[in-house]
Amino acid sequence: KAGVTQTPRYLIKTRGQQVTLSCSPISGHRSVSWYQQTPGQGLQFLFEYFSETQRNKGNFPGRFSGRQFSNSRSEMNVSTLELGDSALYLCASSASGGGSGRAGELFFGEGSRLTVL
Amino acid sequence: GENVEQHPSTLSVQEGDSAVIKCTYSDSASNYFPWYKQELGKGPQLIIDIRSNVGEKKDQRIAVTLNKTAKHFSLHITETQPEDSAVYFCAASPSGDDKIIFGKGTRLHILP
Numbered sequence: 001k002a003g004v005t006q007t008p009r010y011l012i013k014t015r016g017q018q019v020t021l022s023c024s025p026i027s028g029h030r031s032v033s034w035y036q037q038t039p040g041q042g043l044q045f046l047f048e049y050f051s052e053t054q055r056n057k058g059n060f061p062g063r064f065s066g067r068q069f070s071n072s073r074s075e076m077n078v079s080t081l082e083l084g085d086s087a088l089y090l091c092a093s094s095a096s097g098g099g100s101g102r103a104g105e106l107f108f109g110e111g112s113r114l115t116v117l
Numbered sequence: 118g119e120n121v122e123q124h125p126s127t128l129s130v131q132e133g134d135s136a137v138i139k140c141t142y143s144d145s146a147s148n149y150f151p152w153y154k155q156e157l158g159k160g161p162q163l164i165i166d167i168r169s170n171v172g173e174k175k176d177q178r179i180a181v182t183l184n185k186t187a188k189h190f191s192l193h194i195t196e197t198q199p200e201d202s203a204v205y206f207c208a209a210s211p212s213g214d215d216k217i218i219f220g221k222g223t224r225l226h227i228l229p
Contacts, residue, residue, distance in 0.1 A: 004160070031215065042123075042221030043161070043206060056216040059118075090160055096215060103149045103210035103217050108160030 002027065004109035006091050012115045018079040021112045025072050025093030032074040033106060034066060037088040046089075049074055078114075086116045119144040121209050123220030131228050136197055138223045140207035141189040149210040150183060150190050151217065154203045161206055165192070169212075194225075202227045 005024040013019050025032050033056075034046040045058040049068035066076040072093075078085055088111040096104030120143040130136045142150075151166035167174045167181045167190065174181050178197075183190040194201055208219045 033216065035219070040221075043208075043219035045216055045218055048216050050215075056214065058216075092160070094215075103215050105151070105163045105166070106153075106161075106217060108153075108162065110158070110160050 004091060004093050004107050006089075006109035006112050008112060009110065010113050010115075012117060013081050014117050015081055015083060017081050018077060019081060019114060020075055020077045021089055021091075021114075023074045023076075023091030023093075023109060025074070025091075026107055029093035029095050029107070030072050031094040031096060032068055032072065033092045033094070034074070034076050035090045035092065036060075037090055037111070038086075043090070046076065081116045083116050086114060088113050119147055119209055119211050119218045121207060121218050121220040123207050123223060125223060126221065127224045127226070129226040129228055130197055132197055132199065134197055136192075136194045136201070136225055138192045138205055138207065138225075139189060140191070140209075140220050141187075142209040143188070144209070144211045145185075145188060146212040147209040148212045149217075150181070151208050151210075152179075152181060152192050153206045153208065153219075155206065155222075156203045164205075197227050199227050199229070201225060 031050045033048040035043045048056040052068045063079045068074045090111045092106035092108045123140045148169035153161035154164045155161040180193045204222045210217045
Protein backbone atom coordinates (compact mmCIF):
# COMPACT_ATOMS: atom_id res chain seq x y z
CA LYS A 1 0.00 0.00 0.00
CA ALA A 2 1.51 3.33 -1.04
CA GLY A 3 2.14 5.87 1.72
CA VAL A 4 1.31 9.55 1.83
CA THR A 5 2.92 11.41 -1.05
CA GLN A 6 3.75 15.10 -0.91
CA THR A 7 4.93 17.27 -3.78
CA PRO A 8 7.10 19.13 -4.29
CA ARG A 9 9.66 17.98 -1.74
CA TYR A 10 11.68 21.21 -1.88
CA LEU A 11 10.93 24.66 -3.14
CA ILE A 12 12.31 28.17 -2.89
CA LYS A 13 10.15 31.25 -3.16
CA THR A 14 10.60 34.97 -2.57
CA ARG A 15 8.60 37.19 -0.26
CA GLY A 16 5.22 38.16 -1.65
CA GLN A 17 4.87 35.13 -3.88
CA GLN A 18 2.38 32.35 -3.31
CA VAL A 19 2.86 28.61 -3.14
CA THR A 20 0.69 25.52 -3.55
CA LEU A 21 1.60 22.20 -1.95
CA SER A 22 0.01 18.89 -2.81
CA CYS A 23 -0.75 15.79 -0.78
CA SER A 24 -2.00 12.38 -1.88
CA PRO A 25 -3.27 10.36 1.10
CA ILE A 26 -3.16 6.63 1.62
CA SER A 27 -5.81 4.93 -0.50
CA GLY A 28 -9.07 4.75 1.43
CA HIS A 29 -8.20 7.51 3.88
CA ARG A 30 -10.66 10.38 3.74
CA SER A 31 -9.12 12.61 6.40
CA VAL A 32 -6.14 14.81 5.57
CA SER A 33 -4.43 17.10 8.07
CA TRP A 34 -1.70 19.66 7.49
CA TYR A 35 1.02 20.72 9.93
CA GLN A 36 3.78 23.31 9.86
CA GLN A 37 7.06 22.19 11.41
CA THR A 38 9.70 24.69 12.50
CA PRO A 39 12.67 24.17 14.84
CA GLY A 40 11.29 26.44 17.54
CA GLN A 41 7.59 25.60 17.41
CA GLY A 42 7.47 21.90 16.67
CA LEU A 43 4.41 20.63 14.81
CA GLN A 44 1.68 23.23 14.54
CA PHE A 45 -1.77 22.24 13.33
CA LEU A 46 -2.96 24.08 10.22
CA PHE A 47 -6.21 22.38 9.22
CA GLU A 48 -8.01 19.10 8.72
CA TYR A 49 -10.19 18.08 5.79
CA PHE A 50 -12.65 15.24 5.49
CA SER A 51 -14.77 14.51 2.43
CA GLU A 52 -13.89 17.86 0.86
CA THR A 53 -14.92 19.82 3.98
CA GLN A 54 -12.63 21.68 6.33
CA ARG A 55 -13.49 20.32 9.75
CA ASN A 56 -10.83 21.95 11.91
CA LYS A 57 -8.57 24.96 11.58
CA GLY A 58 -5.54 26.03 13.59
CA ASN A 59 -4.43 29.52 14.56
CA PHE A 60 -2.87 30.64 11.31
CA PRO A 61 -3.67 33.78 9.31
CA GLY A 62 -6.02 33.71 6.35
CA ARG A 63 -3.03 33.59 4.00
CA PHE A 64 -2.99 29.87 4.71
CA SER A 65 -5.76 27.99 2.98
CA GLY A 66 -6.46 24.52 1.75
CA ARG A 67 -8.88 22.32 -0.05
CA GLN A 68 -9.65 18.68 -0.61
CA PHE A 69 -10.83 17.03 -3.77
CA SER A 70 -13.33 14.23 -4.28
CA ASN A 71 -10.49 11.69 -4.52
CA SER A 72 -9.27 12.87 -1.06
CA ARG A 73 -6.15 14.50 -2.45
CA SER A 74 -5.49 17.80 -0.76
CA GLU A 75 -3.69 21.02 -1.51
CA MET A 76 -2.66 23.86 0.74
CA ASN A 77 -1.88 27.36 -0.44
CA VAL A 78 0.07 30.14 1.18
CA SER A 79 -0.31 33.58 -0.34
CA THR A 80 1.85 36.67 0.11
CA LEU A 81 4.74 34.66 1.51
CA GLU A 82 6.72 35.98 4.46
CA LEU A 83 10.19 34.98 5.65
CA GLY A 84 8.61 33.34 8.68
CA ASP A 85 6.69 30.93 6.46
CA SER A 86 9.92 29.02 5.82
CA ALA A 87 9.22 25.59 7.26
CA LEU A 88 8.60 21.93 6.59
CA TYR A 89 4.94 21.42 5.72
CA LEU A 90 3.70 17.98 6.62
CA CYS A 91 0.56 16.29 5.42
CA ALA A 92 -0.98 13.35 7.25
CA SER A 93 -3.86 11.10 6.35
CA SER A 94 -6.03 9.05 8.67
CA ALA A 95 -8.73 6.43 8.49
CA SER A 96 -10.46 8.33 11.32
CA GLY A 97 -11.85 11.86 11.22
CA GLY A 98 -15.09 13.14 9.84
CA GLY A 99 -16.43 14.23 13.17
CA SER A 100 -16.24 10.78 14.70
CA GLY A 101 -14.71 12.34 17.78
CA ARG A 102 -12.33 9.44 17.97
CA ALA A 103 -8.98 10.49 16.58
CA GLY A 104 -6.70 7.76 15.33
CA GLU A 105 -3.28 7.19 13.85
CA LEU A 106 -1.91 9.82 11.51
CA PHE A 107 0.23 8.64 8.60
CA PHE A 108 2.64 11.38 7.60
CA GLY A 109 4.31 12.12 4.32
CA GLU A 110 7.94 13.22 4.18
CA GLY A 111 6.94 16.86 3.85
CA SER A 112 7.50 19.79 1.55
CA ARG A 113 10.35 22.03 2.64
CA LEU A 114 9.62 25.64 1.78
CA THR A 115 12.30 28.31 1.89
CA VAL A 116 11.24 31.94 1.55
CA LEU A 117 13.97 34.40 0.56
CA GLY B 118 -8.12 25.08 22.73
CA GLU B 119 -5.80 22.25 23.65
CA ASN B 120 -2.19 23.07 24.52
CA VAL B 121 0.50 20.42 24.97
CA GLU B 122 3.75 21.14 26.81
CA GLN B 123 6.69 18.73 26.41
CA HIS B 124 9.90 18.38 28.40
CA PRO B 125 12.82 18.20 28.04
CA SER B 126 13.54 19.67 24.63
CA THR B 127 16.81 17.72 24.44
CA LEU B 128 17.78 14.53 26.23
CA SER B 129 21.02 12.57 26.13
CA VAL B 130 21.26 9.11 27.68
CA GLN B 131 23.88 6.40 27.68
CA GLU B 132 23.13 3.39 25.51
CA GLY B 133 21.38 0.79 27.62
CA ASP B 134 19.95 3.32 30.07
CA SER B 135 16.31 4.46 30.21
CA ALA B 136 14.84 7.66 28.79
CA VAL B 137 11.74 9.46 30.03
CA ILE B 138 9.89 12.26 28.25
CA LYS B 139 7.05 14.09 29.96
CA CYS B 140 4.06 16.00 28.63
CA THR B 141 1.19 17.97 30.09
CA TYR B 142 -2.06 18.94 28.42
CA SER B 143 -4.55 21.65 29.16
CA ASP B 144 -7.93 20.33 27.99
CA SER B 145 -9.36 17.94 30.56
CA ALA B 146 -11.68 16.59 27.87
CA SER B 147 -8.76 15.16 25.86
CA ASN B 148 -8.95 11.40 25.60
CA TYR B 149 -6.35 10.26 23.09
CA PHE B 150 -2.60 10.59 23.61
CA PRO B 151 -0.26 9.34 20.88
CA TRP B 152 3.52 9.47 20.68
CA TYR B 153 5.38 9.91 17.41
CA LYS B 154 9.00 9.38 16.46
CA GLN B 155 10.61 11.40 13.69
CA GLU B 156 13.87 10.29 12.14
CA LEU B 157 16.01 12.61 10.07
CA GLY B 158 14.44 13.46 6.72
CA LYS B 159 11.25 11.56 7.42
CA GLY B 160 7.77 12.33 8.61
CA PRO B 161 6.73 11.43 12.17
CA GLN B 162 5.59 7.87 12.78
CA LEU B 163 3.32 6.59 15.53
CA ILE B 164 5.15 4.43 18.08
CA ILE B 165 2.53 4.05 20.80
CA ASP B 166 -0.75 5.60 21.87
CA ILE B 167 -3.07 5.48 24.86
CA ARG B 168 -6.70 6.38 25.41
CA SER B 169 -8.04 7.93 28.58
CA ASN B 170 -9.69 4.76 29.87
CA VAL B 171 -6.24 3.19 30.36
CA GLY B 172 -3.53 4.27 32.79
CA GLU B 173 -0.57 2.49 31.24
CA LYS B 174 0.35 0.73 28.02
CA LYS B 175 3.49 -1.15 27.10
CA ASP B 176 4.97 -2.37 23.84
CA GLN B 177 8.31 -4.14 24.20
CA ARG B 178 10.82 -1.46 25.34
CA ILE B 179 8.34 1.39 25.13
CA ALA B 180 5.69 2.30 27.67
CA VAL B 181 3.34 5.22 28.17
CA THR B 182 1.69 6.26 31.43
CA LEU B 183 -1.27 8.61 31.80
CA ASN B 184 -2.38 10.57 34.86
CA LYS B 185 -5.72 12.15 34.01
CA THR B 186 -6.06 13.91 37.35
CA ALA B 187 -2.77 15.74 36.89
CA LYS B 188 -3.22 15.99 33.12
CA HIS B 189 0.16 14.60 32.29
CA PHE B 190 1.51 11.60 30.42
CA SER B 191 4.97 10.19 29.90
CA LEU B 192 6.94 8.05 27.48
CA HIS B 193 9.43 5.56 28.88
CA ILE B 194 12.05 3.86 26.73
CA THR B 195 14.09 1.15 28.42
CA GLU B 196 17.38 -0.42 27.31
CA THR B 197 17.95 2.37 24.81
CA GLN B 198 19.70 1.58 21.54
CA PRO B 199 21.40 3.77 18.91
CA GLU B 200 18.36 3.52 16.65
CA ASP B 201 16.27 5.23 19.33
CA SER B 202 18.05 8.50 18.50
CA ALA B 203 15.36 10.71 16.97
CA VAL B 204 12.87 13.48 17.76
CA TYR B 205 9.87 12.37 19.79
CA PHE B 206 6.54 14.19 19.87
CA CYS B 207 3.71 13.76 22.32
CA ALA B 208 0.20 14.79 21.31
CA ALA B 209 -3.35 15.04 22.56
CA SER B 210 -6.76 15.01 20.97
CA PRO B 211 -9.80 16.52 22.69
CA SER B 212 -12.85 14.37 23.10
CA GLY B 213 -15.37 14.91 20.34
CA ASP B 214 -12.70 16.29 18.05
CA ASP B 215 -10.52 14.67 15.45
CA LYS B 216 -7.61 17.08 15.37
CA ILE B 217 -4.39 16.14 17.10
CA ILE B 218 -2.29 18.79 18.84
CA PHE B 219 1.43 18.15 19.24
CA GLY B 220 4.04 19.20 21.76
CA LYS B 221 7.23 20.89 20.55
CA GLY B 222 9.28 17.71 20.54
CA THR B 223 12.23 16.15 22.37
CA ARG B 224 15.47 15.43 20.60
CA LEU B 225 16.81 12.19 22.07
CA HIS B 226 20.52 11.36 21.72
CA ILE B 227 21.74 7.88 22.60
CA LEU B 228 25.41 8.06 23.57
CA PRO B 229 27.69 5.08 22.82
